[in-house]
Amino acid sequence: MSVPTSCGVFPAAFPLDVPLDVPLDAILGAALDGTADPRERIRHFSSPLTRMLLSSEGLTTTLLESMAGEPLHLTCLAQLRTPARDTGNGVPALLRIDGGGDVLVRYSATTRTGGQALSVNHVVARLGLAPGLEPCLTSRSIPLGPALTAAGTGYRRTLLDAGRRPWTGDDGPGRPAAYKTYLVWHSDDPLALINELFNPSAVPAA
Numbered sequence: 001m002s003v004p005t006s007c008g009v010f011p012a013a014f015p016l017d018v019p020l021d022v023p024l025d026a027i028l029g030a031a032l033d034g035t036a037d038p039r040e041r042i043r044h045f046s047s048p049l050t051r052m053l054l055s056s057e058g059l060t061t062t063l064l065e066s067m068a069g070e071p072l073h074l075t076c077l078a079q080l081r082t083p084a085r086d087t088g089n090g091v092p093a094l095l096r097i098d099g100g101g102d103v104l105v106r107y108s109a110t111t112r113t114g115g116q117a118l119s120v121n122h123v124v125a126r127l128g129l130a131p132g133l134e135p136c137l138t139s140r141s142i143p144l145g146p147a148l149t150a151a152g153t154g155y156r157r158t159l160l161d162a163g164r165r166p167w168t169g170d171d172g173p174g175r176p177a178a179y180k181t182y183l184v185w186h187s188d189d190p191l192a193l194i195n196e197l198f199n200p201s202a203v204p205a206a
Contacts, residue, residue, distance in 0.1 A: 001174055002185060003096055005110075009168070010077065010078040010105075010107045011163075012082050012087050012103070012105050012194055013086070013087055013088040014087045014088045014091050014105075014187060014195065015068075015088075015089055015122065015181070015195055016055050016091060016120060016160075016161075016181070016183070016193070017161045017163070020081075020082065026077070026198070028104070028152070029137065033097045034065070037163075038054075038159050038160065038161050038162040038163075038180070039041070039055060039159070040163050041163050042054045042055050042162050044119050045178065045204070045205070045206070047102075047144075047203070047204035047206065048180050049203070049204070050115075050198075050203055050204050050205070052201060053067075053178070053179040053180075053198065054162045054178060054180045055096060055159070055162075057157045059071060059145040059146060059149065059198055060110075060145060061110060061143045061145055062145075062146075062199070064110055064118050064119065064202075065201070066078075067118075067202065067203070068112060068202070069119060070112060070113060071113075072110050072111060072112060072118065073110070073111050073112075073113070074108055074109075074110065074111075074139070074141060074143045075108060075109040075110075075111050075117070076104070076106070076107075076108050076140045077108055077109060077120075078105075078106070078107040079104070079106045080104075080105050080108070081102045081103070081104055081105070082102065082103065082104060083099065083100050083101065083103075084097050084098065084100070084101050084102070084103045084124075085099035085100065085205065086101050086202060087103060087105060087124045091124055093095075093104075094183065094190060094193060095124070095126050095190050095192075095193065096126075096189065102127060103124050103125060103126060103127065103136065104123070104124070104126075104127055104134075104137055105122075105123070105124055106121075106122075106123040106125070106137070106138070107120065107121065107122055107123075108120070108121045108123070109121070109141075110122075111145065112192075116199070116202075117199055117200075118198065118199050118202045119196050119197060119198045119199065119202070119203075120196075120197050121144075121194060121195065121197075122197075123137070123192055123193070123194050123195075124142065124192065124193045125137045125191060126190065126191055126192070127190035128154050128170040129186050129189055129191060130153070132151055133151065133153065133186065133191070136148050136151050136161075137148075139194070143156055144184075144192070145180075148191075150182055152181050153186045153187070153191070154184050154186070154191070155183075156184070156185040157182050157183065157184055157185070158179065158182060158183040158185070159181075159182045160181045160182055160183060161181035162178070162179065162180040162181070163178075163179060163183045164176045164177060164178060164179070164196045164205055165177060166199055167197060167199060173188055175200050175205075175206075176200060176205045177197055177198055177199065177205050178198045178200070178202045178203055178204075178205045179195060179196060179197040180195070180199065181193070181194065181195045181196075182194055198202075
């Protein structure tokens with residue numbers, strides 16, 4: 001499987017690129033404009049499929065399956081609980097949790113039947129918001145989006161960031177790859193920060 005890490009090292013710190021000097025209500029609301037607006041960066045991708053994938057507020061798994069033409073599978077790469085303060089500046093505030101409170105940090109890959117990873121996902125999630133949510137967050141067989149939908153939550157999402165990051169895997173080191181970062185809500189509470197990095201062999205990053 002081609003995944004953008006080396007030696008199985010998965011850092012707890014979330015790759016949060018939104019400017020932390022922007023007021024929180026601006027980050028989460030409609031006040032984003034100019035270069036701070038991820039929608040503006042998405043427009044610079046030449047592939048309409050990539051633009052659709054990055055801008056969609058729907059289920060990424062469903063879109064990737066449509067692009068791949070086959071059912072995809074979840075592969076859990078790493079999972080741990082850690083204090084929220086260890087996941088990076090700004091993350092506790094975005095998740096509205098005390099820095100000393102525990103969060104779930106999870107890495108997974110969405111893979112084809114043959115094992116090729118189409119995306120690698122970094123999740124930092126709150127725990128204890130509601131009964132029944134933790135199995136969705138920790139499932140090793142059902143992707144997070146479909147699991148939350150089946151549980152009756154996770155419909156509201158806020159796009160925070162999008163752009164390009166290096167994909168380092170079996171097919172070459174450091175290739176530019178498209179990514180998006182968004183916040184998933186449970187009712188009026190932030191539930192999880194998700195970063196999805198897409199294999200450039202499947203999702204054009206130009």
